[in-house]
Amino acid sequence: MNLKGLFKKTALAVTAVAVTGFSHGVVGKANAEDTLEKLRAQGFARIAIANEPPWTEVTAGGEVTGAAPEVARAVLKRLGIKEVVASVSEYGAMIPGLQAGRFDLVAAGLFIKPERCNAVVFSEPDLCDAEAFAVKKGNPLGLTTYAELAAHASAKVGAPGGGTEERLALEAGVPRDRVVVVPDGQSGIKMLQDGRIDVYALPTLSLVDLLGKAQDEGLELITPIKGTPVYCAGAAFRKQDTSLRDAYDVALAEMKASGEFSELVSSFGFPGEAPNLTSREKLCGGPN
Amino acid sequence: MEWDWNFAIKTLPVLGEGVLVTIQATVLGSVLALALGLVFALMRRSQNKLVSRPTSFFLEFIRGTPLLVQLYFLFFILPDVGILLSPLVAGVIGLGLHYATYTAEVYRAGIDNIPRGQWEASKAVNLTAPQTWQHIILPQAIPPMIPALANYIIAMFKETPLLSAITVLELMNQARSISNFHYRYLEPMTLVGVFFLLISIPSVYFLRRLERKYSPHYK
Numbered sequence: 001m002n003l004k005g006l007f008k009k010t011a012l013a014v015t016a017v018a019v020t021g022f023s024h025g026v027v028g029k030a031n032a033e034d035t036l037e038k039l040r041a042q043g044f045a046r047i048a049i050a051n052e053p054p055w056t057e058v059t060a061g062g063e064v065t066g067a068a069p070e071v072a073r074a075v076l077k078r079l080g081i082k083e084v085v086a087s088v089s090e091y092g093a094m095i096p097g098l099q100a101g102r103f104d105l106v107a108a109g110l111f112i113k114p115e116r117c118n119a120v121v122f123s124e125p126d127l128c129d130a131e132a133f134a135v136k137k138g139n140p141l142g143l144t145t146y147a148e149l150a151a152h153a154s155a156k157v158g159a160p161g162g163g164t165e166e167r168l169a170l171e172a173g174v175p176r177d178r179v180v181v182v183p184d185g186q187s188g189i190k191m192l193q194d195g196r197i198d199v200y201a202l203p204t205l206s207l208v209d210l211l212g213k214a215q216d217e218g219l220e221l222i223t224p225i226k227g228t229p230v231y232c233a234g235a236a237f238r239k240q241d242t243s244l245r246d247a248y249d250v251a252l253a254e255m256k257a258s259g260e261f262s263e264l265v266s267s268f269g270f271p272g273e274a275p276n277l278t279s280r281e282k283l284c285g286g287p288n
Numbered sequence: 289m290e291w292d293w294n295f296a297i298k299t300l301p302v303l304g305e306g307v308l309v310t311i312q313a314t315v316l317g318s319v320l321a322l323a324l325g326l327v328f329a330l331m332r333r334s335q336n337k338l339v340s341r342p343t344s345f346f347l348e349f350i351r352g353t354p355l356l357v358q359l360y361f362l363f364f365i366l367p368d369v370g371i372l373l374s375p376l377v378a379g380v381i382g383l384g385l386h387y388a389t390y391t392a393e394v395y396r397a398g399i400d401n402i403p404r405g406q407w408e409a410s411k412a413v414n415l416t417a418p419q420t421w422q423h424i425i426l427p428q429a430i431p432p433m434i435p436a437l438a439n440y441i442i443a444m445f446k447e448t449p450l451l452s453a454i455t456v457l458e459l460m461n462q463a464r465s466i467s468n469f470h471y472r473y474l475e476p477m478t479l480v481g482v483f484f485l486l487i488s489i490p491s492v493y494f495l496r497r498l499e500r501k502y503s504p505h506y507k
Contacts, residue, residue, distance in 0.1 A: 092468020099471075119471050162468030170469070176302070180455050181465060187364065194367040196375075196455075 036079065036244045039104060044083035045076055048094045048103040050160070052185060052202070053209045054268040055109035055127065055233075058088060067268035071126050071252075072107035072235055074264060078251040092162015095119050098238055105248075106236040109203075111164045116236070117284035121245045124252055125232035125283065127265060128274040129203040131165065132223035134192060134211060141198050145226045146172035149199060158182040158197035165201035168228060185210045192219065203231070205269050232275055232283060296475040299466050303476065306462030307483050313379055313458060314445045320384025321444065322437065325391030330421075332396065350389045356450055358382050363454040379451040379458075387444050394436045398429040435499040442491050446484065459483060 039045045049056040049069055056066035064086040073084050084107070089097055094106045098120060112122045135143065141155050142148070149157055150173035157174060159165035161181040169179045180197050182188040188200045189210050200207070204223045211219055224230070237245045255261040262272025280288055331343040350358070362378040373381065402425050410420040449460035457465075463476035 090464075090468070092464070092471070095471040096467065096473050116471075161464060166465075167469065176462075176465070177457060181461065182455070183453065190364055190367075191455075194372055196367075196372075 035104065035238075035241050036247055039076075039244075040080045043081065044085050045072075045081050045104045046102070047072055047084045047086050047105055047107040048089045048097055049086045050091060050108045051088050052109075052160070052206050054205055054270070055203075056107075058086075066109075067127055067265050067270050068107045068109040068233065068235075070264055070268070071255075071261070072105065074255060074260070075235075075248055075251045078254065079247055090161045091164075094162075095236070098236060101238075104237075104241075105244075109233040110236050111231040111233050112280060112283035113164065113231070114283075114285045117286070117288040119239075120236040121239055121242055121288055122234040122236055122280050122284065123245060123248050124280050125234050125275040125278055126252065126261075127270050128230055128232040128278075129205050129270070130224035130230045131168070131228040132202060132204040132207045132221055133225060134189070134200040134202070134207045134219055134221055135198065136192070136195075137218045137220050139220065139222065143199055144222055146174070147227060149178075150174045154178070155198045156180055156196070157199045157201055158188050158191055159201045160184075160188075163202075164231060169201065189214045189216070189219070201225075208269075230274070232278055234280060291478075292472070292475060295470065295472065296479060299463075299476055299479065302462050302466060303459060303479055303483065306457065306459035307487075309376070309456065309458040310445075310448045310483075311487070313376065313383065313448050313451060313456065314441070316380040317383035317387065317444055317448075318441045320380060321387035321391050321440065324384060324388035326395050328388055328392035329395035329399065332392065333399065347389045347392060350386060355382060355386045355447060356453060358386060359450060359454050375451070375454050375456045378454055379448075379456045382454075383444055383447065383451075387440055390440050391437055394433050394440070395429070398433040399425060401432070402429055431502045434502050435495060438491075438495045438498055442488060442495065445488065445491070 047069060049058075049064060049066070051058050052066075054066055055068050056064075058064055064084070069084060069086060076084060086107075087103065089103075089108075091108070091110070094103070094108060094110060095116065097103055098106055106120075109127050110116065110122075112125060116122070133143065135141070141152060143152065143155055146168050149155055149169060156178045157165075157169050158180045159169060159182060161183075166179060166181065170176070180191070182191060182197070182200070185202075185206065188197070188202070191197045192200045193214075193216065202210070204221075207221055207223070211221055235245075235248060237248070252261070255264075256276065266272045328343060328347060331339050332347065334340045334343070359379065359382040362373060362382050363375065366373060366378075406424055406428070407420065410424050415424065448458055451458050452461035452464065455461070459480055463480045466476045467473045
């Protein structure tokens with residue numbers, strides 16, 4: 001056999017492997033009900049997180065913690081999935097990443113909102129929080145709501161990319177060039193201190209955490225923001241993974257009933273009872 | 289995943305704004321890179337070691353560190369010493385400075401290519417150093433450099449998405465914010481690629497023509 005023949009055969013073999021690989025992938029997708037079985041068999045689930053304490057946090061040692069991943073970890077353990085493997089992602093990239101099969105679920109404290117319910121299926125709510133602003137001491141521009149932000153001539157607001165606050169600002173009519181996408185919490189505080197942004201918008205607990213770490217007398221917190229409801233988050237799954245979601249809900253309800261849930265989330269500062277006052281269906285504005 | 293024409297068309301005006309910022313950053317960055325590069329090249333050639341040594345170290349330092357790190361420095365750390373640059377200005381300085389260290393090498397090679405006889409002849413007719421540079425050396429040295437310089441400008445153009453890391457609303461950042469809002473990456477990212485191609489392909493064609501005009505190999 002000459003070299004050319006060998007090359008051809010190798011190429012054929014590679015193609016064959018690739019084709020089998022692809023068709024395997026397609027079969028995997030068709031049997032979406034087996035996701036739970038698959039996760040049990042492999043022993044871990046891939047989750048998407050942000051890095052926004054106390055919701056989600058990657059510690060200096062590289063450990064994944066925060067209320068959302070801890071809840072997911074406990075629930076998945078009840079389902080027989082021992083480990084979670086987390087990847088840090090921008091909020092806006094979580095749903096596309098989930099749909100592309102990069103994660104099995106999003107455990108980042110993604111708020112349950114109608115437009116997200118169109119794209120994914122949510123668990124019952126687990127973490128609730130009100131919206132807040134961080135501003136310079138004394139609130140020099142006097143901004144307390146998104147409507148005031150929109151009406152102001154030049155005030156800039158910082159928010160995480162694809163997060164609820166970015167959408168709230170844009171929907172309130174703040175022009176795109178005054179909604180600054182802030183890469184992470186530390187940069188947000190820095191940009192506020194440097195005067196690059198006038199308002200840093202995040203959920204209350206996130207800002208309490210950041211301001212506590214910054215130890216800056218020159219900054220203050222405004223909460224709650226009038227005109228924004230208390231949002232509740234849940235774990236998000238692919239549309240076809242409803243059976244996984246349903247199993248997750250059952251285990252979550254057990255944890256809530258046993259008091260384990262309340263203890264876990266309150267250790268991160270979240271209310272234990274608030275999620276029970278609402279439901280996925282209410283938050284989505286319909287069945288999900 | 290299916291291509292949605294309506295969505296793609298709806299995003300075009302916003303992406304168009306991003307293209308303008310991208311072009312702005314490239315043009316301003318190029319002007320800075322071309323001007324600073326020449327200054328760096330001349331400083332490096334200086335007879336005075338107190339000038340040439342630090343310049344040489346500075347150039348190696350900038351070239352040896354990633355542009356992204358330099359951008360973070362300009363944007364997040366300079367305010368600590370009281371220098372607050374707007375995102376676009378920080379981005380233009382970052383791009384311009386980074387690429388100036390490369391264009392400096394192009395200038396240096398071009399200048400070194402001028403035969404010794406030209407320098408000696410200038411001295412013989414009693415030209416001062418500035419006159420020698422202005423009338424004898426640079427007019428001969430610059431034309432062969434043009435294709436190489438243009439190449440760096442195209443490379444810089446393709447690096448502009450890095451500016452999205454320091455919140456410049458250029459093409460990539462606009463596309464990301466659209467994707468984040470609608471949970472769709474396919475159309476915005478494809479269009480980003482198309483926009484870059486629409487600008488870079490004619491640029492490459494133009495570059496070829498420059499090469500043919502100025503490069504000694506084509507003569």
